[in-house]
Amino acid sequence: xxxxxxxxxxxxxxxxxxxxxxxxxxxxxPLTVASPHHGYxxxxxxxxxxxxxxxxDALKADHPRELAAVDGIGLSGQMHGxxxxxxxxxxLRPCILxxxxxxxxxxxxxxxxxxxxxxxTGNKAMPGFTAPKLLWVAKHEPEIFAATKLVLLPKxxxxxxxxxxxxxxxSDASGSLWLDVARRDWSDEGLAATGLSRSQMPxxxxxxxxxxxxxxxxxxxxxxxxxxxxxxxxxDNPAGAIGIGAIRPGAAFxxxxxxxxxxxxxxxxxxxxxxxxHTFCHAVPAMWxxxxxxxxxxxxxxxxARLLGASEAELLEPLGLRPKAPSHVxxxxxxxxxxxxxxxxEARGMxxxxxxxxxxxxxxxxxxxxxxxxxSDCRDALAxxxxxxSQADAIGGGSRSxxxxxxxxxxxxxxxxxxxxxxxxxxxxxxxLGRLAVxxxxxxxxxxxxxxxxxxxxxxxxxxxxxxxxxxxRKLYRRRT
Numbered sequence: 001x002x003x004x005x006x007x008x009x010x011x012x013x014x015x016x017x018x019x020x021x022x023x024x025x026x027x028x029x030p031l032t033v034a035s036p037h038h039g040y041x042x043x044x045x046x047x048x049x050x051x052x053x054x055x056x057d058a059l060k061a062d063h064p065r066e067l068a069a070v071d072g073i074g075l076s077g078q079m080h081g082x083x084x085x086x087x088x089x090x091x092l093r094p095c096i097l098x099x100x101x102x103x104x105x106x107x108x109x110x111x112x113x114x115x116x117x118x119x120x121t122g123n124k125a126m127p128g129f130t131a132p133k134l135l136w137v138a139k140h141e142p143e144i145f146a147a148t149k150l151v152l153l154p155k156x157x158x159x160x161x162x163x164x165x166x167x168x169x170x171s172d173a174s175g176s177l178w179l180d181v182a183r184r185d186w187s188d189e190g191l192a193a194t195g196l197s198r199s200q201m202p203x204x205x206x207x208x209x210x211x212x213x214x215x216x217x218x219x220x221x222x223x224x225x226x227x228x229x230x231x232x233x234x235x236d237n238p239a240g241a242i243g244i245g246a247i248r249p250g251a252a253f254x255x256x257x258x259x260x261x262x263x264x265x266x267x268x269x270x271x272x273x274x275x276x277x278h279t280f281c282h283a284v285p286a287m288w289x290x291x292x293x294x295x296x297x298x299x300x301x302x303x304x305a306r307l308l309g310a311s312e313a314e315l316l317e318p319l320g321l322r323p324k325a326p327s328h329v330x331x332x333x334x335x336x337x338x339x340x341x342x343x344x345x346e347a348r349g350m351x352x353x354x355x356x357x358x359x360x361x362x363x364x365x366x367x368x369x370x371x372x373x374x375x376s377d378c379r380d381a382l383a384x385x386x387x388x389x390s391q392a393d394a395i396g397g398g399s400r401s402x403x404x405x406x407x408x409x410x411x412x413x414x415x416x417x418x419x420x421x422x423x424x425x426x427x428x429x430x431x432x433l434g435r436l437a438v439x440x441x442x443x444x445x446x447x448x449x450x451x452x453x454x455x456x457x458x459x460x461x462x463x464x465x466x467x468x469x470x471x472x473x474r475k476l477y478r479r480r481t
Contacts, residue, residue: 001069002438003228004431005055006236007048007077007155009033009097009258010302014055016066017431021446025063026427027055034094039101039345041336042094045083048154049161060222068223073162073214074231074434076239076426077155079175082133085150085157089166092144095154096133098175099259099295101337101345103127106135110177114193121174121190122181122271122279122288127337127345128295131177134194149200155233156202162230163212166202169232171239171289173204174280181288182269184281205232207242207283208436208443231437234283236426237261237291240395242283243429244419245449252389254408254416255425256398260297260371262378262389264290270385276343277381283433284443290387292340292378296349297371298398300333303349304367308360315364322406323369323462326469327362329353331370332476338374341381342477350476368404369466372411373473379412391415393452395425402456409456411470413463417452 001024006013013028029051034042059067080098085091096102107125110132111117118124125132130153138145152160153176156168173179173186178194178201180187186201205211213227234242237255241263246253252264266288271279278291296303305312330352337345351363379389391414398404399418409416419425432446439446 001066001071002431002434003070003073004427004429004434005052005073005075005158006239006427006430007052007075007158008236009078012048012051012055013427014052014059015427015431016059016063017428023428024066025059027058029054033097039337041097041100043081043097044094045091045154045157048158052158056222064223068225070224070228071226072229072231072434072438074430074432074437075155075159075233076236076430077153077158077172079153079172079235080128080130081154082130082137083152083154083157084137084144084148085152086147087149089150089160092147093141098128099336100133101127103132103136104345106132106139110135110193114190116189117177118273120180120187121177122269122273123177124273124276124343125177126276126339126343128339129175129177131190131194134196138195145195150202151196151200152202159212159230162214162218164215165212167211167232168202168204169207169234169283170204170281171207171283172233172235175235179281181279181281206285207232207234207238208433210437229434229438231433233430233433235280237263238280238283238289239429239433240425241265241289241429242432242447243425244393244395245447246393247282247284247287247443247447252391253393253395254375255396256297256394256404257396258297258299260294260375262292262375262382262392264382264387264389266290266387270387272381272385275381275384276340277385290382290385292375292381294333294340294371294374294378295338296333296335298396300335300367300371301398303335304364315360316401316403318361319365319403321402323365323403323410325462326465327365327369329358329362329366330473330476331366333367333370333374334477340378347477352476368407369411370473372408373470375408376411376470389414391417393417393419395419405456410458410462411466413458413467415458416456418454418456419450420453
């Protein structure tokens with residue numbers, strides 16, 4: 001048996017997977033995000049531990065025999081978060097999250113301090129990444145910076161609690177802006193540019209490699225017969241790629257989680273930092289992932305649900321299975337800024353085209369379409385690197401919505417495929433990495449593609465209507481700037 005634990009932004013999801021790669025059980029616990037000031041996004045690391053332990057306690061109560069037989073554990077997690085620890089490995093402040101926009105000034109400073117940043121990391125300095133956050137802390141919270149003995153990404157902090165060891169995988173480390181992505185190692189020059197050194201960084205491993213073992217007292221708590229191996233694991237999107245077998249070039253996929261992304265595995269780096277394309281190491285050796293990222297995908301739907309006082313399901317149900325035409329309303333999903341292609345932490349959302357005849361369904365449809373249009377910007381930025389996407393698989397919570405996937409297929413004008421359990425992709429991918437760390441099997445033998453249960457084909461007339469609407473939608477950003 002294998003465990004996959006996905007430390008997301010809105011929840012921790014844990015899946016229990018057997019040797020036939022069947023999900024035996026899954027449990028999740030919600031997380032909350034704090035925004036103490038405009039553009040800030042923080043989370044208490046203690047929440048991650050409480051939520052993770054709660055999922056495992058629940059699995060022990062309901063599936064004690066299966067949990068006892070766990071051999072390997074894989075971790076996936078939200079990327080980029082700055083978790084600062086003191087000499088006793090205790091958090092010094094709340095974690096600054098991936099969608100925090102406070103460090104725009106520090107991004108410019110970092111690029112000036114380290115002229116080789118883009119060539120080394122394959123990325124441009126953006127507020128979401130970890131390194132600029134440390135410059136902000138050094139400037140605005142100098143006593144905390146001085147006390148920082150270890151900087152960890154969220155899932156590495158979880159692993160520290162589970163195992164007692166500070167270890168990170170190269171895919172998650174790619175999102176720190178301290179990693180030389182070609183060498184798959186920390187850049188001493190990059191660390192020095194933020195006043196840090198290797199001594200404050202975790203040890204690096206590949207995602208499918210064994211990294212540590214579960215603490216004895218935790219194995220006892222959950223009734224495990226041995227101390228399971230903990231794999232290197234992966235950032236959430238690389239873990240999602242592992243979950244759907246996207247381990248070779250040509251296997252593009254779209255992630256509709258709290259954030260959104262369009263991703264393509266590559267066997268060579270195809271960086272485009274000028275258009276805010278992300279370059280990350282994959283969770284398997286000698287592979288990379290090129291990605292366009294948007295900050296508010298599922299978060300946009302959650303926002304409109306809160307605003308209208310309804311559940312997401314209540315908003316989606318009246319829309320049916322497919323759009324008949326584009327909504328007459330336009331929505332700009334930049335609720336917390338945007339990454340690809342604008343790299344603009346100050347960008348904000350917009351509803352445009354409202355009238356007395358606008359109803360709830362038109363607004364909800366516009367929100368889904370706005371996210372799809374933003375992903376089309378990611379597609380175009382990837383195309384500039386030579387990556388042409390002709391079809392894509394869908395993962396994340398948004399992949400449960402047939403209507404949304406139909407919109408996406410027509411906006412992108414490509415087939416979009418759906419899996420039975422696409423929303424658990426990252427946790428399932430983490431479980432696969434846990435298995436590989438234990439067995440040493442061939443990656444291709446384990447990371448196979450699950451069965452697609454549905455394909456959403458673009459409809460020529462509808463795709464043409466969205467193509468006509470796209471330039472109008474793009475004017476919204478130019479209008480507000």
